[in-house]
Amino acid sequence: MDADASGPPAPAGGAATVSLAFPPEPRLLGTVRLVVSIVARKAGMDEEAVEDLKVAVSEACAVAVGDLNRAGRPDLIELDVIETADRVGVEVRDRAPPAGNPDPPSAADAELNDRELGLALVGALVDDLRIAALEGGGNRISFWLRRGPEVPPPLT
Amino acid sequence: MDLDLNVHKEGDHSVLEVAGEIDVYTAPKLREKLIELVSEGSYHIVVDLEKVDFLDSTGLGVLVGGLKRVRNHDGTLQLVCTQEKILKIFRITGLTKVFPIHGTVAEAVAAPAE
Numbered sequence: 452m453d454a455d456a457s458g459p460p461a462p463a464g465g466a467a468t469v470s471l472a473f474p475p476e477p478r479l480l481g482t483v484r485l486v487v488s489i490v491a492r493k494a495g496m497d498e499e500a501v502e503d504l505k506v507a508v509s510e511a512c513a514v515a516v517g518d519l520n521r522a523g524r525p526d527l528i529e530l531d532v533i534e535t536a537d538r539v540g541v542e543v544r545d546r547a548p549p550a551g552n553p554d555p556p557s558a559a560d561a562e563l564n565d566r567e568l569g570l571a572l573v574g575a576l577v578d579d580l581r582i583a584a585l586e587g588g589g590n591r592i593s594f595w596l597r598r599g600p601e602v603p604p605p606l607t
Numbered sequence: 608m609d610l611d612l613n614v615h616k617e618g619d620h621s622v623l624e625v626a627g628e629i630d631v632y633t634a635p636k637l638r639e640k641l642i643e644l645v646s647e648g649s650y651h652i653v654v655d656l657e658k659v660d661f662l663d664s665t666g667l668g669v670l671v672g673g674l675k676r677v678r679n680h681d682g683t684l685q686l687v688c689t690q691e692k693i694l695k696i697f698r699i700t701g702l703t704k705v706f707p708i709h710g711t712v713a714e715a716v717a718a719p720a721e
Contacts, residue, residue: 477630478632480630480631484661505661506663506696509661510663510664513630513663517631565631565665572663572664575699
């Protein structure tokens with residue numbers, strides 16, 4: 452896993468704080484969560500926001516891992532965590548072909564559709580979730596999280 | 608990162624204590640354990656999540672799969688969890704309406720079958 456402070460261009464309005472690139476291996480998601488939680492705590496996020504961020508990042512990366520593995524692609528997944536004054540932004544990029552219609556769960560393993568449930572979970576935890584196709588193939592999942600509870604403006 | 612699973616019996620119930628992080632990497636281990644319990648004839652299962660540090664959608668899917676398996680045998684699958692960060696995942700996915708969630712193993716074991 453590579454980590455540096457430069458990385459690809461950040462979404463508008465922020466500067467990339469940390470960039471990671473890692474192969475689509477499920478065992479690495481715990482390491483990704485660890486790095487993201489360290490960055491979030493250093494950015495001053497409260498513990499509830501840190502937990503939300505860990506879940507959202509892990510789910511977004513798990514979608515990328517799943518898409519790449521289904522496609523048999525070993526390409527690196529890129530993750531940017533961007534810190535601004537009041538929010539933390541995340542962008543996950545992969546080079547997987549379009550997901551299309553994933554296979555329904557088999558009868559023997561009648562569970563939920565992890566991809567759809569994962570993205571629904573991300574959507575419930577974050578602000579401004581965007582899922583887009585990348586030029587030349589691949590997907591980008593991006594979102595923002597507030598650093599903590601909204602504080603009402605002081606009375607004047 | 609690993610997932611520790613321990614099973615003990617409390618009356619008619621099999622109590623599965625889970626410790627660690629449940630995600631796309633570790634969830635298959637939990638799935639296999641639930642399948643094993645049902646195949647051994649344990650149809651009333653309590654999953655104790657008090658020592659779980661992280662739960663993702665794959666873990667939720669595995670628990671839903673376990674619930675379906677025990678229900679095929681008129682069984683029950685109940686959860687024990689008081690951690691707000693884990694309860695939040697069940698709440699926002701609507702699964703608090705699907706799983707009976709208790710504060711202690713004793714409560715879960717004593718709960719009447721629905």
